[in-house]
Amino acid sequence: MASVSCKDLRKTFSQGETTVIGLDGVSLDIEKGSFMCLSGPSGSGKTTLLNAIGGLDTPDSGEISIGGERIDQLAKSDLADMRLHNIGFVFQAYNLIPVLTARENVEFVMQLQGQSVEQRRELSTSILEEVGLQGMEDRLPTQLSGGQQQRVAVARAIVSEPQLVLADEPTANLDSKTSTQLMDLFWQLNERRGITFVIATHDARVMSYCRRIIRMVDGQIIADENQAGGPGNAD
Amino acid sequence: MQMSLQVLATLAWRNLWRNYRRTLIMLAAIILGVWAMIFMTALMRGMVDGVVSDGIKYLPGHAQIHHPSFRDDPSVEHAIKNLSPELLAALKQPGITGWSARVKVPGMIASERDSRGIMLLGVDPAQELTVTFSADDIVEGRFLESSADTGVVVGRKMLEHLETKLGRRIVLMSQTPDNDVGDRGFRIVGVYRAGQSSQEEMYVYAGREVVQKMIGIGPAVTELSVIGNDYRNLSPWLEQLQTAAGGNLDVAGWRELDNYLSLALTMQDSIGLVMTLLIFVVLSFGLVNIMAMAVFERVREIGLMQALGMQPRAILVQVLIEGLYLLVLGLCIGNGLAWLSLQPLAAGIDLSIIAEGADMYGLGTTLYPSLKPVDMIQSTVLVIFLGLLASLLPAWRAARLDPIRALNEH
Numbered sequence: 001m002a003s004v005s006c007k008d009l010r011k012t013f014s015q016g017e018t019t020v021i022g023l024d025g026v027s028l029d030i031e032k033g034s035f036m037c038l039s040g041p042s043g044s045g046k047t048t049l050l051n052a053i054g055g056l057d058t059p060d061s062g063e064i065s066i067g068g069e070r071i072d073q074l075a076k077s078d079l080a081d082m083r084l085h086n087i088g089f090v091f092q093a094y095n096l097i098p099v100l101t102a103r104e105n106v107e108f109v110m111q112l113q114g115q116s117v118e119q120r121r122e123l124s125t126s127i128l129e130e131v132g133l134q135g136m137e138d139r140l141p142t143q144l145s146g147g148q149q150q151r152v153a154v155a156r157a158i159v160s161e162p163q164l165v166l167a168d169e170p171t172a173n174l175d176s177k178t179s180t181q182l183m184d185l186f187w188q189l190n191e192r193r194g195i196t197f198v199i200a201t202h203d204a205r206v207m208s209y210c211r212r213i214i215r216m217v218d219g220q221i222i223a224d225e226n227q228a229g230g231p232g233n234a235d
Numbered sequence: 236m237q238m239s240l241q242v243l244a245t246l247a248w249r250n251l252w253r254n255y256r257r258t259l260i261m262l263a264a265i266i267l268g269v270w271a272m273i274f275m276t277a278l279m280r281g282m283v284d285g286v287v288s289d290g291i292k293y294l295p296g297h298a299q300i301h302h303p304s305f306r307d308d309p310s311v312e313h314a315i316k317n318l319s320p321e322l323l324a325a326l327k328q329p330g331i332t333g334w335s336a337r338v339k340v341p342g343m344i345a346s347e348r349d350s351r352g353i354m355l356l357g358v359d360p361a362q363e364l365t366v367t368f369s370a371d372d373i374v375e376g377r378f379l380e381s382s383a384d385t386g387v388v389v390g391r392k393m394l395e396h397l398e399t400k401l402g403r404r405i406v407l408m409s410q411t412p413d414n415d416v417g418d419r420g421f422r423i424v425g426v427y428r429a430g431q432s433s434q435e436e437m438y439v440y441a442g443r444e445v446v447q448k449m450i451g452i453g454p455a456v457t458e459l460s461v462i463g464n465d466y467r468n469l470s471p472w473l474e475q476l477q478t479a480a481g482g483n484l485d486v487a488g489w490r491e492l493d494n495y496l497s498l499a500l501t502m503q504d505s506i507g508l509v510m511t512l513l514i515f516v517v518l519s520f521g522l523v524n525i526m527a528m529a530v531f532e533r534v535r536e537i538g539l540m541q542a543l544g545m546q547p548r549a550i551l552v553q554v555l556i557e558g559l560y561l562l563v564l565g566l567c568i569g570n571g572l573a574w575l576s577l578q579p580l581a582a583g584i585d586l587s588i589i590a591e592g593a594d595m596y597g598l599g600t601t602l603y604p605s606l607k608p609v610d611m612i613q614s615t616v617l618v619i620f621l622g623l624l625a626s627l628l629p630a631w632r633a634a635r636l637d638p639i640r641a642l643n644e645h
Contacts, residue, residue: 051639054542056542056638056639056642057639076547077546077547077548080541080544080545080546080547081544081546082544083542083543083544084543084544084545085544089542089543091539091642095535095539095642097246097536097539097540098253098536099246099249099250099253100245100246100249104245108242108543109543109544111241111242112242112543112544112545112549113544156543
């Protein structure tokens with residue numbers, strides 16, 4: 001069974017008097033453990049699709065299922081609950097909570113899930129070590145570089161072992177070296193933990209890591225390609 | 236929700252100090268408001284307590300017992316001929332600290348220079364001292380020594396009006412039950428002071444037996460004045476007195492006897508509440524503004540927390556906790572400051588410089604601020620309730636933010 005299934009998704013936005021098509025009949029299955037990207041120019045619909053899969057936005061029509069459960073008709077609070085337990089997000093702008101330390105940011109989701117202090121402490125320590133931030137646990141976001149902040153965001157996204165990690169232009173604000181380090185990290189997490197990664201990007205280097213590339217234009221999927229992917233593919 | 240309360244409380248506290256200048260300004264406003272609220276309430280309560288307790292002390296006591304017709308027609312015809320054993324037993328119950336059986340009749344006092352209408356009080360000094368007088372009230376001479384004492388005690392103002400002095404003789408007159416005039420010469424043996432000069436002009440004290448003989452009413456009295464241990468709360472003993480008195484006598488509390496004083500007390504409570512509300516309305520504008528700004532500045536962050544799976548109601552609670560922190564901090568410091576600033580005034584505020592004006596309002600020459608825990612509790616509960624209500628709108632707006640729009644906010 002596919003981890004994520006989208007059927008004939010349609011979404012339009014109003015911008016003044018004009019209507020912009022966000023998604024135009026998108027159907028897509030994402031297998032568990034996939035490492036894939038959505039690519040295309042600005043306005044192609046990749047972020048809209050990512051938001052719809054993540055339950056942040058609701059399509060005008062069509063169906064979305066995660067782990068076999070329909071999410072397109074869920075209420076706001078049920079969607080929040082679904083995101084909390086099933087999905088990790090990595091955003092372009094890091095989006096850490098500025099008043100919390102690196103460890104507290106990582107533990108934030110676990111706190112919402114109601115995990116015990118010991119559990120949280122153990123998991124956050126190991127995940128921060130895994131993303132290479134040992135010794136920086138008590139730093140506030142303002143005391144971390146962009147790359148380090150994005151690593152905290154990744155740690156936060158994967159710490160509760162979600163079925164799916166959705167990353168929207170995760171390398172857009174990073175230099176090429178840090179971007180490579182981040183993609184290496186994504187790849188390792190996918191390989192080691194089997195977490196499904198869906199990355200919206202138009203960065204060719206990021207695309208080269210992915211085993212599957214969905215190309216979008218004007219809200220439609222125009223190509224669905226498979227490749228070897230991985231760090232070796234990026235060289 | 237319990238699981239996330241800790242993180243909500245942490246977030247709320249840290250968010251509060253992100254813009255510490257703004258928070259400190261709001262905190263200062265709350266502290267000032269709470270201080271003003273408590274300080275003014277203490278002054279007002281002290282003022283009303285003074286008016287009421289002086290008023291009660293020199294006239295009605297906390298309750299009075301009369302012949303059923305006496306209050307409509309206060310003449311000697313409506314005297315109490317004798318006191319039943321049940322009533323005397325009821326007067327000994329806990330809560331009653333003293334009582335006095337008086338002959339209280341309208342009369343006239345005359346010196347060689349002037350004459351005045353008065354209220355003549357024939358009293359047993361041993362009983363009266365448990366109700367009205369204290370040794371400090373006598374400023375010249377002495378108080379009566381027994382109910383057969385042939386002296387008279389007058390107020391300072393009365394002495395001035397009569398243009399006489401201690402040791403001189405005056406004549407007292409009052410109507411007898413036969414509609415004749417009973418009169419007698421008395422020597423002024425004492426001069427008293429009262430909180431209000433009108434009382435010094437009105438009441439003249441003489442021995443009860445002497446007055447009874449002068450107006451020919453035998454052992455009858457016209458009034459029993461009763462004092463309890465708390466003038467605000469008579470109910471523990473007043474009902475028992477009413478039961479003991481049966482239908483033969485009229486037992487009334489001071490609120491019924493003196494509508495002005497009762498109204499003053501009710502007004503004080505109402506004004507206190509209105510003052511609290513007014514101060515808080517002003518504060519609430521600031522609070523709403525602060526909370527709205529705090530939400531406005533964190534729209535992206537709130538969107539992020541929603542995206543991560545935080546429930547809208549948890550966001551609402553987080554903003555409310557921020558407001559609560561501000562309110563509780565402000566209340567603690569404000570209440571503490573009010574208490575501290577009232578300590579140097581505990582010995583009383585000297586109002587002698589405005590004595591005449593104060594007297595018009597029934598105020599004594601010293602104002603004792605009175606701070607009751609109930610005033611602090613009442614204002615604290617009210618401020619927290621209204622404060623949370625004021626924080627509710629920005630909190631509700633935060634909870635209703637659309638995560639996508641919020642995340643794209645710049």
